[in-house]
Amino acid sequence: MELDYDSIIIGGGFGGIFHLHHLRKLGFSAHLFEAGAKLGGIWYWNCYPGARVDTEVPVYQIPELELNAEFDWKEKYPGREALRDYFEHIDKVWGLKKDISFNSRVTGAQWDNEKLRWDVKIAQMQLNGPTEIIRHSKSIILCTGFASKPYYPPFADPKKFKGLMYHTSAWPQESMSMKGKRVAVIGTGASGVQVVQTIAHEVKSMTVYQRTPNYALPMGNNELPQERLDYYREKYPELVEKMNTTYAGFLYDFHPGECMKATPEEREALFEELYHKGGLHFWLGTYQDILKNLEANNFAYEFWRRKTQERVHDKEKAEKLAPANPPHPYGTKRVSLEMNYFEAFNQENVDVVALKENPIDTFTEKGIRTADGEEREFDLIVLATGFDAISGGIVQIDVRGEDGRSIGEKWSDGIRTHLGMASRNFPNMFIIYGPQAPTAFATGAYSAQVQGRWVGDCLSYLRDNEYSKIQPKVEAEEEWNEHVNEVAQAGLFSETESWYFGTNIPGKRKEALNYMGGMQMYKQKLRENRENGYASFDLE
Numbered sequence: 001m002e003l004d005y006d007s008i009i010i011g012g013g014f015g016g017i018f019h020l021h022h023l024r025k026l027g028f029s030a031h032l033f034e035a036g037a038k039l040g041g042i043w044y045w046n047c048y049p050g051a052r053v054d055t056e057v058p059v060y061q062i063p064e065l066e067l068n069a070e071f072d073w074k075e076k077y078p079g080r081e082a083l084r085d086y087f088e089h090i091d092k093v094w095g096l097k098k099d100i101s102f103n104s105r106v107t108g109a110q111w112d113n114e115k116l117r118w119d120v121k122i123a124q125m126q127l128n129g130p131t132e133i134i135r136h137s138k139s140i141i142l143c144t145g146f147a148s149k150p151y152y153p154p155f156a157d158p159k160k161f162k163g164l165m166y167h168t169s170a171w172p173q174e175s176m177s178m179k180g181k182r183v184a185v186i187g188t189g190a191s192g193v194q195v196v197q198t199i200a201h202e203v204k205s206m207t208v209y210q211r212t213p214n215y216a217l218p219m220g221n222n223e224l225p226q227e228r229l230d231y232y233r234e235k236y237p238e239l240v241e242k243m244n245t246t247y248a249g250f251l252y253d254f255h256p257g258e259c260m261k262a263t264p265e266e267r268e269a270l271f272e273e274l275y276h277k278g279g280l281h282f283w284l285g286t287y288q289d290i291l292k293n294l295e296a297n298n299f300a301y302e303f304w305r306r307k308t309q310e311r312v313h314d315k316e317k318a319e320k321l322a323p324a325n326p327p328h329p330y331g332t333k334r335v336s337l338e339m340n341y342f343e344a345f346n347q348e349n350v351d352v353v354a355l356k357e358n359p360i361d362t363f364t365e366k367g368i369r370t371a372d373g374e375e376r377e378f379d380l381i382v383l384a385t386g387f388d389a390i391s392g393g394i395v396q397i398d399v400r401g402e403d404g405r406s407i408g409e410k411w412s413d414g415i416r417t418h419l420g421m422a423s424r425n426f427p428n429m430f431i432i433y434g435p436q437a438p439t440a441f442a443t444g445a446y447s448a449q450v451q452g453r454w455v456g457d458c459l460s461y462l463r464d465n466e467y468s469k470i471q472p473k474v475e476a477e478e479e480w481n482e483h484v485n486e487v488a489q490a491g492l493f494s495e496t497e498s499w500y501f502g503t504n505i506p507g508k509r510k511e512a513l514n515y516m517g518g519m520q521m522y523k524q525k526l527r528e529n530r531e532n533g534y535a536s537f538d539l540e
């Protein structure tokens with residue numbers, strides 16, 4: 001069999017680099033193709049002002065002891081520059097780049113059932129344009145990340161606008177001065193929040209076009225003193241043990257009590273404590289029934305609203321940012337972390353337009369006109385409008401399986417995977433941080449390692465037992481699909497329009513894109529599958 005590598009890995013974020021390292025360590029030859037010019041995946045592309053992770057150190061790192069010995073984080077919630085440095089550090093320790101091709105976008109892959117290999121098509125950027133190359137491997141590992149396909153809403157006449165316009169994930173790599181600019185920010189998810197709070201003080205004026213208020217919580221970021229870093233290093237094995245026991249791979253878990261059984265005083269005291277701790281404590285560390293019971297949920301919303309309204313001086317703006325009627329239950333869209341985001345609206349140069357009452361009518365040469373007829377003029381429009389998340393980055397690649405159908409065609413009637421990592425008719429293809437896996441409910445670095453170890457074990461099993469092909473049984477996919485959707489229906493999440501269910505993209509099928517049973521249950525399922533000799537898979 002003519003092969004270039006045992007495995008081709010697509011994407012140079014946490015998933016890709018962990019797989020490259022792990023598979024090489026297991027004795028496989030592997031090569032990683034990355035569309036960007038550097039390592040980092042999402043941290044390469046998302047270079048908009050203020051890009052910062054919302055999971056704290058030491059959780060947001062690959063849990064491998066040798067990586068943490070020499071890297072000094074400066075802040076509890078590292079910014080994009082520090083994260084890029086971390087990727088370079090990993091490369092130094094693991095020597096990755098010799099097996100990576102940058103500026104190389106995988107555009108398609110076809111399974112060859114005679115030669116039992118994948119033929120992978122790669123567009124390599126050269127000075128005079130892209131050149132296509134084909135490489136062959138026994139397996140492919142899609143580490144394309146959950147947010148590699150930006151969403152550009154179908155606004156009227158966006159091309160009319162003569163100023164600058166960038167999506168947050170396609171921001172120019174060179175730094176751009178914001179001083180004196182008139183800026184529009186469309187979208188108030190995590191990216192929009194970060195842009196607003198970072199540049200509000202330097203721009204001439206800013207209009208935030210908000211469709212849905214973000215129930216953002218204070219990040220509580222701070223510098224990490226040396227003693228804290230030393231403590232993390234010394235205790236790292238114990239901290240990892242703790243991460244190995246929690247819902248999302250964090251160092252804390254949901255509160256054991258129930259909101260509906262707590263007295264008003266107990267509830268208020270816990271909410272205060274968690275809110276002031278910062279980070280996601282007032283979401284993934286609070287009473288679990290808040291995410292299941294609407295009455296309990298309203299207590300959390302009212303608390304968040306009171307706290308937020310206290311921070312915004314102008315009553316009209318405060319009402320738009322934290323309205324009396326919650327547009328969706330608290331915490332059922334991704335909760336963002338902010339650093340003085342709400343205070344930015346106390347500046348006279350920052351305004352918010354509530355799009356549900358006053359939608360965008362059209363883009364104009366000079367700016368944006370809303371339904372009320374008002375045209376605002378801008379030098380820069382920031383599209384913080386999110387992603388065709390989780391499945392979008394996969395189906396945009398023309399991956400074709402045994403029967404010649406693409407993964408997009410197969411999933412057009414609903415996503416089917418087994419364990420969120422394999423799909424029938426696509427032998428020896430593994431998906432990392434993708435649909436029907438814990439993905440958005442676990443950190444990327446942690447998930448990469450959990451899924452990577454399973455993939456490594458699976459490929460070693462094939463090699464040791466002289467199998468050349470593995471794919472899930474149809475029944476296994478159906479069972480996993482039922483389980484994923486059953487778990488997702490258990491809480492209040494499915495009632496809210498969000499990228500968790502694909503409903504942020506017009507026309508995209510509504511379905512549970514994440515496995516919401518938690519990391520522990522997921523790891524148990526992986527373990528069972530490995531220990532029963534991959535009984536829910538067909539091996540040839």
Ligand code: N01
Nearest residue numbers: 052053054153187188189190191192211212334384385386
């Ligand atoms: O994207 P989003 P994001 N007209 O989908 C609005 C991670 N992340 O890039 O809510 C007007 O959350 C849309 O409005 P609505 C993190 O997991 C992490 O911000 O659909 N507005 C929403 O406000 C995060 O959750 C970090 O009504 C329109 C916004 O655009 C995920 O990435 C930083 C619109 C999109 O928000 C995605 O975050 C950044 C339209 N037609 C990202 N269409 C950190 O670690 C959409 N919107 C901190």
